[in-house]
Every structure is written in structure tokens, then in C-alpha cells.
Amino acid sequence: MLNEKIITVDHLTKRFAAFTAVDAITFDVYKGEIFGFLGANGAGKTTAMRMLCGLSMPTSGKATVAGFDVYTQNEQIKKNIGYMSQKFSLYEDLTVKENMQLYGGIYGKSNQFIKDKTAFILEQLHLKDEANKLVGSLPLGWKQKLAFSVAIFHEPEIVFLDEPTGGVDPVTRREFWMMIYEAAANGITIFVTTHYMDEAEYCNRVSIMVDGKVEALDTPAMLKQQYQSPTMDDVFLKLARKATRSGD
Amino acid sequence: MKPQQHNQSKTGAARRQFFSFVKKELLHIWRDKRTLFILLGMPVVQIIIFGFALTNEVKNSKIAVLDQSKDAATSSLIAELNASRYFDVEENLTSYKEIEAAFKKGKIKLAVVLPSQFSEDLKHTNKASVQLIADASDPNVANTLTNYATAVVMDYQDRVTNKQRLPYSIQVETRMLYNPQLKGAYNFVPGVMAMVLLLVCTMMTAITIVREKEMGTMEIMLVSPMRPQMVVIAKAVPYFLLSSINIASILLLSVFALEVPINGSLVLLIAESLLFTLVSLSLGLLISSAAGSQQVAMFISLVALFLPTVMLSGFMFPIENMPFPLRMVSNIVPAKWFYIIVRSVMIKGVGLAAVWKETLILTGMLLFLLTVAIKRFKIRLQ
Amino acid sequence: MYSVEVQHISKSYTVKKATTPALKDISFAVKKGELFGIIGPDGAGKTSLFRILTTLLLADEGTATVEGLDVVKAYKAIREQVGYMPGRFSLYQDLTVKENLDFFATIFNTSVEENYDLIKDIYVQIEPFRDRKAGKLSGGMKQKLALSCALIHRPKVLFLDEPTTGVDAVSRKEFWEMLKRLKEQGITILVSTPYMDEAEMCDRVALMQNGSILSIDTPQQIVASFAQTMLAVRSASMLQLLNKVRASSFVENAYPSGIYHHVILKQQATADQLQQELSAAAFADLEIKKGQPTIEDCFMQLMRI
CATH class of the missing domain: 3.40.50.300 (P-loop containing nucleotide triphosphate hydrolases)
Structure with missing residues (x-):
């Protein structure tokens, strides 16, 4: 499965005045891959992710997402990606169904598509009885799972997940990762950031950013071997402790 | 662990807490330059807007003339009125009835009535009269227009008397339609004062306390040994200072830019303004205890306070003409009493003896609001 | 005190x-x-x-x-x-x-x-x-x-x-x-x-x-105090492995945990029984070992009670 490149990043750089937030990062992400994007606070993760989502213009370097150029084709990029973050995902004062209709509508899907897909997700998440309840009234774990379903509602090529499992109980966290596995098995590429180091192990490949640069990029097993660490946690600490700068 | 050293007395510690809190509060205000600018600039802008709105409107005002005499004297007087840059004769009326209609249509601001025996009276009795009827729903404009019209008539009279060397005199009789007491002249100064103090004290105090709740810093304040009442009072102090600056700038502007005199005691006027400031602050504290978010605090301040202040304080609309229930409601609007006090002291020039009742009412309101606000301030979260 | x-x-x-x-x-x-x-x-x-x-x-x-x-x-x-x-x-x-x-x-x-x-x-x-x-x-x-x-x-x-x-x-x-x-x-x-x-x-x-x-x-x-037997399993195809393990009659619970899946066996079941079942399914690079429970495993087990 890992042959077709879906994200290519070549010396991508972002400077804010004298501060280089992202410093010439280079990597590729393959179709259907679960790609872990790690880094300490302030390492430049968020800035890099914003550039790939077409939200922020790079200072220099090249990058394509789903075959589209981040400089000129950010509208096409936005159509082909999904995005979910811990902070903002669903409208709490809309019902489950209304949220799905809204996102389907935003991505210009037909009414029939929205109807079928809504029914499918409600079935899959066992949320049929909650379809007309306000999202705000659901437990956190359900919200996060629902938010992920909504992020891939329009069947994007890639989904960007920004710390999707923060504060969620361990059982729901596993269920969430099962959904990620399934989405990946269906060919959706997963680009995920997390503070849980055991989750880094679930990724096919992991990159670790330090001070705006990608310091390490490999499978979790290879990284552990390379840094002679028993766990990813240890790998991360060894790398992130080298950081000289701090600040978000 | 070494014991905590409390060399100072308990009151010393409380004083330090208090001043440190006030300092912090001043820093918040100082660092938010935009809000500070609005708070200090608002009274200036309001006074200027009101001031110019008042003096600008009187050029080329449309007037109607009812000439019942139609002779050489009245025609030349009308011609002089028309020639003045203040007036344009829009309509020549033929009967009294048409006057009211012309006003209702909103075409004219002033009607000039010359009685049928104008020339005869002037010649034979040396006394003639001119009636000026003004639309006093905009009392300031009405006042200015009648003053100008009177001046034109007097000019005319001077010229006639000079030529004829006879002691003629023309009596100008003024009638104000719709608002006979001419409420509004200079009234906006006390009105603006009430509005600004309410906005700065009530709304800003309410918002700043609620902001601490939203930010979570109130949790730490509550857990600290600082007494909760102290937190509340310390929050109000900087806004009291800001309001004092605003009072000063409003008074200076009115005296020097708008030439509204302070006829009464300046000390009394300032003391009464500070009293009203305290009432507004307590209102803000009370709102903050009820509101959970900054938006709610702002909403309550605007709807429950600002609107009644504008509508029911007598500043925009005369309370005497309101229906009974509204007149009753106006009694609980603090701005109404403040407004009466300021007008009396500033414009009528009376002393405390004349406004002790209103002062007492405001003091009562202050004590009541402050007690309720401090009682309601929660020492815990919900 | x-x-x-x-x-x-x-x-x-x-x-x-x-x-x-x-x-x-x-x-x-x-x-x-x-x-x-x-x-x-x-x-x-x-x-x-x-x-x-x-x-x-x-x-x-x-x-x-x-x-x-x-x-x-x-x-x-x-x-x-x-x-x-x-x-x-x-x-x-x-x-x-x-x-x-x-x-x-x-x-x-x-x-x-x-x-x-x-x-x-x-x-x-x-x-x-x-x-x-x-x-x-x-x-x-x-x-x-x-x-x-x-x-x-x-x-x-x-x-x-x-x-x-x-x-x-x-x-x-x-x-x-x-x-x-x-x-x-x-x-x-x-x-x-x-x-x-x-x-x-x-x-x-x-x-x-x-x-x-x-x-x-x-x-x-x-x-x-984690009472049950816990195994850690892995293979080249983790998702299929998890589905297979979950369907097994010897297994009480199974979930991903790092590079392994943690498998909690039923009371009477033994590691050998599961090993035989999985080997029969011919998973590539299959590895089964005794798992070391973490606090998280205990938490999840306690949540089930």
C-alpha cells in the first residue's frame, strides 16, 4: 500500500520576522499510511500542519497535498482533506444529525449522499437513538468519535488530527484508534499529532520535530533501535531534550 | 518548615493586599490601550457631538409666515427675515389653522404671525406685536431660532425708529409648541455625564469582575486569604479614578468649549457626581454577581441600565409628559435624580438646601445596592 | 496523621x-x-x-x-x-x-x-x-x-x-x-x-x-493485583489480528497497546490454547508473549467491573 505519495514536503520553511518556526523540513507521506507527527510544544508542529492544510503560506520550499500545490491550490487542498482538533470539532448546540448535515453541506455533497452517509455513521457508532440530541449533551468520548466521523464525512484523501484523544478515557481512546485503523484500511491517509507516546506506537511511521526541524523519521521499531530506547516515550525525550528554544 | 513571618499587623497586610490588587487592576486597564482610549475619549466625543449638533442646524431654517396685514411694513419685515442667512420663507399662510398643519408636515421649524393691524398699531400706538411660534420638540433649535428671529425684528425696529425718530416698539411674543418648558437647553451636559459614568462604572466594573470568573483567576482569588469583599472593592477603585477624570473633562469641556456656565458650587457639583459614580459602581458589582459571562454582563448593563437612563432620566424626554407607570418607574432610575441635581446645581445655581432630597435618595440607593452586591458576592463557586 | x-x-x-x-x-x-x-x-x-x-x-x-x-x-x-x-x-x-x-x-x-x-x-x-x-x-x-x-x-x-x-x-x-x-x-x-x-x-x-x-x-x-492472564501479541497485520483475537472464545478482552495488542484471557483459558488458534490462522511474523500490565490495563479492567 505504501507506494503512492500523497503528501510531499521539500525544504518547507516558515519564518515569522526573525523567527524560523519551520526550518526546511522534508518528508513524504504515503497513501493509506498512519503518519505520526510529534514534537514538543513550540517545535513548529502546528505551523507545519497549518501550511499543509492550506491555511498558512510557506516562506519557501515546496509541498503538495493530495497532488495539489500549497502555494496556489489551497482551495482544492481544503476540498480533499478533513480536519479535527481537540479544541474545536463540532457545534455543541446543534444535534448530531444537524452537525453532519452542516459538514456535508459545507463540502457540497448531495442531499442523497448526506442522508446515506448520516445513516451509515449513526449505525456504525450506535448513535441512532442520539441522532436528534444536542452534541453538547453527549459524553466526551462519543463526541470525539463523532467528530472523527464528521471529519471524514466527505471521504477526504487525508485527514489531519490534532491531538484528537486528549483527556479521553483509555477504553474510548482504543475505540478511537480502531476507527483510525479502519479509515486507513479504507485508503484514507491519517496525519496525527498526539501527546500520548503509546499512540505513537500505533503509527506506521513517526516524525519528531525539534526546533523547527524534523530530527527523526522512521517506523517506531526502527526509531527505538536507532536511539537504543525501550519505548517511544524514551525516544521522544532523548530528542526533545536537545531543543534549545521554547515558546509556542 | 519555618513559620510564616507576619511582622505587620493584620490591617497592614490587608492594606498591602488591597493596594497590590488596585495596582494590578490599573495595569490591566493601562495595557488595554484601546479600551482606555474609548473610556477617556467617549465623554469628549459625546460632548462635541452634542455641542455641534446643537449649533449647526440653524442655518437656512424653513419658516412659514402668516401675514394678516399685507402692507408695506409687514412685507419689508418678511423680506428681511428671508434675507437673513438663518431663514428661508417656505410658505405664506392664510389662516391660523394652517400653522399647525405646516408644523405637522415637518416642513417648517418656525412660524411668524403678523397681526392684521401691524402697521396701524405701529403708527398709532407706537406698539405692535409679532408672534413667533416654534417647534420645541427640539428645544435647543427652537430657542436659537426664536432668538435669531427676535434679533431680526429688533433690527428692523431700530431702522424704522431711526428713520422716523419716533419711539416705536415692536413686541415679540414667543410661543413654543410641543415642549413649552424648553427642556433640553444645556440639558445634555448632565445627561452625558450620567451616561458616561454609567458606562464606565457599571459596565466596565461588571465586565472586569466577570472576566476574572471566566479566566479562572477568581478561583485563585477565592482560595487566597484576601477577603472576597476586598477583591470587589479593589476592582472598583480604578474605575472610580477613571470616572473622576471623566467628570473633570466633561465639566472643563462644557465650561470652556460649550460655554455652559457652572452657576452653583463647584465643590457641591463634584461631590454629587462622585456620589453618582459610587451608585453606578455598586450597580456594576451587583450585575457582576448575577452574570456568568462577559456578554451577559454587557447585555444586562445595556438593556437594564443604559436604555432606562437614556429614556427615563428626563434627559431626552420630559418625564412630566410620560404616562403614570413610566413616571413611577423613572423614580428607581438613579440617573433621574442625578440629572435633577446637576441641572439644579450647574444651571439654576442652587445649593445643597435645594437638592438635599435627591441627594438623600441617591445615598439611600448607594447603601442599598452596595449591601446587596457585597452580600450576593459568592465566597464559593456555584 | x-x-x-x-x-x-x-x-x-x-x-x-x-x-x-x-x-x-x-x-x-x-x-x-x-x-x-x-x-x-x-x-x-x-x-x-x-x-x-x-x-x-x-x-x-x-x-x-x-x-x-x-x-x-x-x-x-x-x-x-x-x-x-x-x-x-x-x-x-x-x-x-x-x-x-x-x-x-x-x-x-x-x-x-x-x-x-x-x-x-x-x-x-x-x-x-x-x-x-x-x-x-x-x-x-x-x-x-x-x-x-x-x-x-x-x-x-x-x-x-x-x-x-x-x-x-x-x-x-x-x-x-x-x-x-x-x-x-x-x-x-x-x-x-x-x-x-x-x-x-x-x-x-x-x-x-x-x-x-x-x-x-x-x-x-x-x-x-491484576488478576487475569494478559498476553501481548503482534503480527504483520495488526488489524486482522485484533479482529481474530477478539472473536476467539478464549479471550475476554483485547485492545491495541503500543506495538502489541494486549489480550486478557478468560479464567480457564491458557496462553497455549490461544497460541494454537492463532498459529492455525497463519499470521505472518506472529509473536505471542506474556504481557506486563500497566496502570492503564488495570484501569480498563476495573472499568469493566
């Missing part, structure tokens, strides 16, 4: 006529000088519990004491003796680091100099930024400043509500090292966290879920 004692505390919230219990009959005690962890996901009731103990909230039922003082009757005395760091960053963002610290020192009737020895360790790390506005600090820096402010009056008990949430692994590690050093100063520390792996840094932990305590013990004891 206990520093914090909680007996049968219950608390529920009523919003729009719907009553949600936040704490259900909670009891525990924290010894003087202990580093006590309250571990559980969002919505477990950690914040409500902390607010009750810091006198910010009244419980519906039950009693609690901090340093022998009743949280309801003696709230003023408690407020002088505890340090509290709420879950959200609760400092003044438009004040500088130094201004915040001075301000909190004064509010708590002390000065930075008086207790400098206590916060020195932490404060030196943020001192280079002392004229920077708090809102402009990074997550880890904010957290250090907040801890300094919470410590400034040398509290006997420190309550830290989710201090490491949203903070990266390096800062989290540093933060726990700071707590260890504070513990040596004799301060009792109660800390809540949603990260299960942080349990091992505590002397004792209470695992919380939906307003109830699932277990209270030392982290070692909690792990040791």
Missing part, C-alpha cells in the same frame, strides 16, 4: 432540570507529605473534588477536612494553608511574569524574598523571561509560573488540577521532577491527571471514573 480526609462526599449538578452526578460517595485519606495522584479521564469528577477540598464548592453530602480543618466551617483558615493551581491557566495574561508573582505574593500576605528558597528551583527556569507577559509564555513556562505562584505562600497542601494536560512529554517529565523535589520539602501534594502513565510517579493513586473511585493503592500494588 492525615493531611486530607474525605468521607462519603457526593456532589451533583443540575442543569435545565437534568441532574448529573459528578461525585458519588467518595472516601479517601492522604497522608502528610504524600504525593497523591487522582487519575481519570475528563468527566471523572477530579475538578469537582479539588474544588470541594479547596473550599470553592460545597458538597451535597459527606465531610472533608484539610489539615484537620473542616472545608465548610473553617474555609477561611484552609484558604491560608493551601496552594491551588486550577485546570485552566489562571494567571493574568497581560501582566509580566514578575508582576504576577509579586501580585500573588502580596495577596497571600508574603513576599517573593520570604519564600524564595522554596520556588527557587522552578523560578530560575523562568527568570530569564521575567519581563515577558504571561500570555506570551509557552505551555511549559506558563505551568512553571503557575506552580511558582501556587507555592509562593509556602502552603502545607498543594492541589494541582491537571497540571500536565496539553503539555508535551518533556515538560511533563520536568514537572513531575519538580513535584518530587517539593515533596521532599514536606508539602502534601494532590495532583490530578488524565495520563495513566503518570501514576507511577505518585506514592499512591486513586483511579477515578464517572464520579467513583475504582481503586486506591500504590501504583505497584495496583499493577500487582
